[in-house]
Structures are given as C-alpha cells and as structure tokens.
Amino acid sequence: VFLQLLANGLVTGSVLAIAAVGVSVVYGILRLVNFAYGDLMAFGALVAYAFDVPLGLGMLPATLLAMVATAVLCVALDVVLWRPLRARRAGFMSLFLASIGLALVLRQALLLAAGPQPREYEVDPYKVYVLGSVRLSEAQFVAIIVAAGAIAAIGVFLSRTTLGRTMRAMADDRVLAAVAGVDVGRVIVATWVLAGLLAGLAGVLAGLVQTTFDPNFGFQLLLPIFAAVVLGGIGSAYGALAGGLALGIAMELSTWPVLFGGVDPVYKPVVAFAVLAAALLVRPQGLFGRARVV
Amino acid sequence: MSALTSGGFWAFVGVVAGIYTIFALGLQLQFGFAGLLNFGHVAFMAIGAYTLAILIVKEGLSTWLAAPIAVAAAGVAGGLVLGLPSLRLRADYFAIVTIAFSEIVRYVATNEYSLTGGSQGTIALGRVGTASQYNAGWTRFQSWVQARLHLSSKDAAMLVIVWITALVLLTLVWLAVRTPWGRVLRAIREDEDAAASLGKNVGAYKLQVLALGSALAGIAGCFYAWQFSFFSPDDFEPLLTFFAWMIIILGGVGRVFAVPVGALVFGGIFAGTRFFDFAPFSYLDSADRAYVRLIVIGLVLIGLVLWRPQGLLGKRAEMVLE
Numbered sequence: 001v002f003l004q005l006l007a008n009g010l011v012t013g014s015v016l017a018i019a020a021v022g023v024s025v026v027y028g029i030l031r032l033v034n035f036a037y038g039d040l041m042a043f044g045a046l047v048a049y050a051f052d053v054p055l056g057l058g059m060l061p062a063t064l065l066a067m068v069a070t071a072v073l074c075v076a077l078d079v080v081l082w083r084p085l086r087a088r089r090a091g092f093m094s095l096f097l098a099s100i101g102l103a104l105v106l107r108q109a110l111l112l113a114a115g116p117q118p119r120e121y122e123v124d125p126y127k128v129y130v131l132g133s134v135r136l137s138e139a140q141f142v143a144i145i146v147a148a149g150a151i152a153a154i155g156v157f158l159s160r161t162t163l164g165r166t167m168r169a170m171a172d173d174r175v176l177a178a179v180a181g182v183d184v185g186r187v188i189v190a191t192w193v194l195a196g197l198l199a200g201l202a203g204v205l206a207g208l209v210q211t212t213f214d215p216n217f218g219f220q221l222l223l224p225i226f227a228a229v230v231l232g233g234i235g236s237a238y239g240a241l242a243g244g245l246a247l248g249i250a251m252e253l254s255t256w257p258v259l260f261g262g263v264d265p266v267y268k269p270v271v272a273f274a275v276l277a278a279a280l281l282v283r284p285q286g287l288f289g290r291a292r293v294v
Numbered sequence: 295m296s297a298l299t300s301g302g303f304w305a306f307v308g309v310v311a312g313i314y315t316i317f318a319l320g321l322q323l324q325f326g327f328a329g330l331l332n333f334g335h336v337a338f339m340a341i342g343a344y345t346l347a348i349l350i351v352k353e354g355l356s357t358w359l360a361a362p363i364a365v366a367a368a369g370v371a372g373g374l375v376l377g378l379p380s381l382r383l384r385a386d387y388f389a390i391v392t393i394a395f396s397e398i399v400r401y402v403a404t405n406e407y408s409l410t411g412g413s414q415g416t417i418a419l420g421r422v423g424t425a426s427q428y429n430a431g432w433t434r435f436q437s438w439v440q441a442r443l444h445l446s447s448k449d450a451a452m453l454v455i456v457w458i459t460a461l462v463l464l465t466l467v468w469l470a471v472r473t474p475w476g477r478v479l480r481a482i483r484e485d486e487d488a489a490a491s492l493g494k495n496v497g498a499y500k501l502q503v504l505a506l507g508s509a510l511a512g513i514a515g516c517f518y519a520w521q522f523s524f525f526s527p528d529d530f531e532p533l534l535t536f537f538a539w540m541i542i543i544l545g546g547v548g549r550v551f552a553v554p555v556g557a558l559v560f561g562g563i564f565a566g567t568r569f570f571d572f573a574p575f576s577y578l579d580s581a582d583r584a585y586v587r588l589i590v591i592g593l594v595l596i597g598l599v600l601w602r603p604q605g606l607l608g609k610r611a612e613m614v615l616e
Binding site for chain 2: 094103234268
C-alpha cells in the first residue's frame with residue numbers, strides 16, 4: 001500500500017509541480033500572485049476536451065493545441081490588463097485584486113460557454129499498468145511520464161538556455177537585470193508564454209488524473225498549488241518544483257493507515273496546508289526562498 | 295420587473311448591505327488602518343455563525359448568551375489561531391496563508407458532520423431525522439421590535455436592527471482610530487520598521503487588530519445566521535471575502551464611513567444585475583444570468599483597480615493601493 005500511495009503522490013505531485021512553476025515564474029518576474037491561474041488551467045483542460053472529444057483529434061494534438069491556446073490567452077491578457085497596470089506602477093495589492101477579478105470573469109465565462117456539467121477525456125479507464133505492487137491507470141501513467149518530461153525540460157530551459165537564465169536573473173533582481181541590458185518587455189512576453197504553456201499542460205494532466213472535471217475545478221486546485229509555491233519560496237522556480245512534489249507525496253501518504261491510522265482523504269488539501277504551516281514556522285521565507293535582509 | 299418596485303425586496307437588499315457593512319468594517323480596520331492583507335475574512339464570519347447555531351441547538355443556550363460567545367470565538371480564532379503563527383510572514387505569504395485558513399474552516403464545516411451538520415447545513419445539527427432550528431429566540435425579538443416600532447413587516451424590523459448595530463459599530467471604530475492607538479496602527483501601515491524602532495510592539499498591535507476585525511466578522515456571521523435562519527458551508531466561500539474587499543475599495547480604503555457607502559453601492563450592483571432581463575440578457579436562462587452577474591462583479595473589481603484605486607470617497611494622498 002505504501003508504494004501505491006507513493007506512486008499516487010508522485011502523480012499528484014508532478015501535476016502540482018508543473019502548475020506551481022507557472023505561478024512561481026510569473027511571481028518572480030512580475031511580482032504578481034496570479035489568482036486566476038487555476039482558471040487558466042481549467043481553460044486549457046476545456047480547450048483540450050473540445051479538440052479531443054467532439055472533434056476527435058486524439059489526446060496528444062489536443063493537449064498541444066490547448067497549451068498554445070492558453071499561452072495565447074495569457075499574452076492577450078497581459079496586453080489588455082497587466083501591461084496597463086504596470087504602466088500605473090500598481091503594487092502587490094492592486095495586482096492581486098485585479099487577478100481575483102480576472103479569476104471571477106474567466107471562471108464564469110467558462111461556465112457560461114461550456115456549462116457546469118462534468119466531463120472526461122476519451123481514455124480507457126480499464127487499462128492498468130502494473131509495476132510490481134503498484135497499479136497505475138493509463139491516465140496516471142501518461143501523466144507521470146509527461147510530467148517527468150516537462151519537469152526535465154523546465155529544468156534544462158531555466159539552467160541552460162539564455163532566455164531561461166535571463167528570466168531567473170530578472171526574478172532575482174529586476175533593476176540589475178535591466179541595467180545589464182536585458183530586454184524587459186521581451187522577457188515578460190516569454191514569461192507569459194511559459195506560464196500559459198504550463199497552465200494548459202497542468203490543466204489537461206489534472207483533468208486526466210481526476211478522470212472527471214468541470215469548469216470550477218481549476219479553482220479547487222489553486223490552493224494546493226499556492227501552498228506548493230509558498231513552500232518552495234515564492235518566486236523560486238526550482239523551489240516550486242520541489243514544493244509541488246513534496247506536497248503531492250505528503251497529501252497522498254497522509255492517508256496511509258500506518259501513520260496515525262491515516263487521515264480521511266477529504267482532508268488532503270488540509271494536509272497540504274498543515275505541512276506548509278509547519279514548514280513556514282521553521283523557515284518563514286519558504287524552503288528555497290532567501291531570508292529577508294534588512 | 296415587479297420585484298424592482300417591491301419594498302420587501304429592497305428591505306432585503308438593505309439588510310444584506312448592513313451585514314456586509316459590519317463584515318467589511320472588520321477588514322477595513324485590518325487593511326485600511328493596519329495594512330494587514332487578510333484574504334480569509336470569511337472564515338471568521340463562518341466561525342461566528344456556526345458557534346451561534348451549535349450553542350443554541352446542541353447546548354440549549356439562549357440566543358443572548360450564544361451570540362457574545364460566538365463573537366468572542368471569532369475574535370480569539372482571528373487573534374490566536376491565525377495571528378500568532380502568521381505574523382512572522384511577509385505580506386504576500388500572509389495573504390496566501392489567510393485564504394488557506396478560510397478554506398480549511400470550510401472543509402472542516404463540510405466534513406465534520408457530527409459538529410456542524412456537514413454539507414446539509416444547520417438543518418442537520420440536531421438528532422437524525424429532525425430539522426434543527428436555532429432561530430426561535432431571535433424571531434421573538436424581531437417580532438417584539440416590529441410591534442414596538444409599529445413596523446409593517448419583520449424585514450423592516452431586521453433592517454432597523456442591523457443598521458442601528460452597524461452605525462454603533464462604525465462610530466466605535468471611528469472613535470478608536472482617532473485615539474493614539476489608531477495612530478500607531480496607521481504608523482504600522484505606513485512603515486512597520488519605523489513604528490517598531492519607536493518602541494511600539496508591532497506584533498501586539500497586529501494581533502489586537504486581527505482579533506477585533508475577526509470579532510466584527512463574527513457579529514456579521516450572527517446576523518447572517520439570524521437573517522437566513524439556515525446556512526451551510528457553501529455560504530462561506532472565498533467569494534464573500536472578495537466581496538468585502540470590493541466594498542472597502544469601492545468606498546475608499548482607510549475611511550470608516552466609506553464602508554457603508556461601499557456596501558450600499560455593492561449591494562445595488564449585486565441586486566441590480568438581477569434585473570438583466572432585457573436583450574441580450576433575456577436570451578439567457580437564469581443559471582447563465584447568474585454567471586453574467588459575477589462576470590460584471592469581476593469586471594467592476596478590475597475597473598476599480600485600474601481607474602479608481604482610491605475608491606469613491608478615498609483620499610488619494612493618504613491611501614493609494616500599492
């Protein structure tokens with residue numbers, strides 16, 4: 001049972017990790033805690049559904065199209081909303097509130113356009129992969145492979161490519177990066193493209209793993225994602241990866257009967273926050289965040 | 295359209311605006327004066343409402359004993375459970391932890407069936423098979439007020455009670471922020487380190503403000519329970535916290551009497567969008583129109599942040615959202 005829970009935790013954790021990196025790079029570059037991120041994920045999941053089921057394109061092209069569509073939406077939102085706010089030098093508070101407004105608009109627009117009914121992708125629910133004592137459904141299996149690939153790709157992108165390094169430099173110290181000749185506008189567009197691709201991918205994977213989903217599901221995923229971002233230290237991309245994986249595993253293992261009889265599965269999101277609260281008491285700046293220097 | 299002209303409907307809108315005023319006043323104290331980014335305010339409304347209902351149904355207390363305990367419970371929860379661990383955190387972390395706290399409260403209320411009645415709400419508080427009521431004592435008081443003031447309906451009596459309470463609380467907060475205590479709060483809002491370097495115990499002030507603001511949310515929770523005579527965990531979604539934020543930003547951050555203005559304008563927008571029954575909205579069914587209402591609310595919030603961050607009555611010089 002332990003290994004099975006660990007495998008489930010890896011599945012949950014890798015979806016959380018992908019989404020958390022998206023939230024984290026946006027925060028790092030733009031100082032924006034994007035409350036609308038869960039709804040961007042739901043947007044991606046629904047676009048993929050539209051291509052997968054009614055149009056019958058199959059899961060892979062549908063996922064890629066959904067990622068592109070979410071990235072386009074993110075860039076468009078930057079032009080109509082975030083850029084004007086930056087021009088007004090809006091602070092943390094204004095940006096957060098605007099993203100709450102945006103989350104409301106996006107979610108209700110999705111409900112209006114797609115309807116509240118739950119839906120599922122066309123995958124075979126009875127196909128099971130057995131690895132030793134661990135059983136994974138096809139959706140879980142695909143999710144874990146894709147997520148591992150995506151996490152590796154993100155790691156390479158951030159550490160090896162010029163654009164990735166530039167983004168991390170800007171997250172570290174924006175003024176210094178601008179002085180060093182970084183084209184800030186270009187990096188911001190790249191950030192939104194990356195965040196959108198990740199939101200689309202995370203949305204599709206979350207929808208696959210949960211088997212059924214509706215336009216509200218992004219918001220329910222948002223709080224564990226925030227917990228992962230904070231656990232890793234806001235703005236640190238590697239921290240978000242680690243935080244997502246750690247929380248996913250903690251959430252699933254908490255139901256293990258050997259540990260205090262196991263927690264009722266409905267409290268999994270609460271476990272995420274208990275872990276977060278405990279970690280923040282020890283390190284208020286998050287696991288990978290830098291301590292505030294006064 | 296008949297509801298537009300009916301007094302009963304507008305009395306209802308007025309009562310809800312009064313409850314929102316008390317609720318948002320707590321947030322105004324915390325954010326407008328002390329600069330604390332509380333995004334879990336709804337949790338304390340839930341704690342107030344649930345404590346009231348549980349004490350009346352399960353412990354058999356009278357409304358008049360249960361209500362003060364409920365308010366105190368909300369205040370203590372705000373000060374200790376939320377305040378102590380999170381004051382060490384930076385503002386952005388604090389904001390996220392507070393949302394998390396409010397969702398945990400809602401999770402517990404949904405899943406601890408034996409304590410709260412679970413997702414069925416307060417109707418399932420008592421023994422299985424009985425529909426629990428906690429409102430008898432309050433309804434008697436409401437009828438008594440109605441008879442004493444010769445009012446035409448119970449709604450009118452509720453309107454009077456809620457707004458008198460709201461005005462008393464507004465006045466108390468208005469007086470409090472004019473004392474040296476209130477000036478220290480504003481100093482903390484402007485520059486925490488400077489206030490600390492003057493020997494002010496910043497942490498203690500923040501805890502007091504968290505506790506007082508949460509107690510105000512607890513009072514709003516009691517009125518919410520009394521007004522609707524039934525509630526369930528779904529009534530305390532994070533959306534309600536955002537409504538309170540919208541109210542203080544609409545009215546003006548850092549101004550006590552901007553809160554009722556914001557609440558009335560917000561209540562007007564929220565109730566007014568109910569009458570979207572002209573084209574093109576008339577093509578939509580009622581569920582779709584509910585979505586459109588929230589889209590309008592979201593757009594108003596974005597528009598405020600973009601074009602009028604100081605609100606209707608705010609002083610731009612003193613408080614621009616940063």
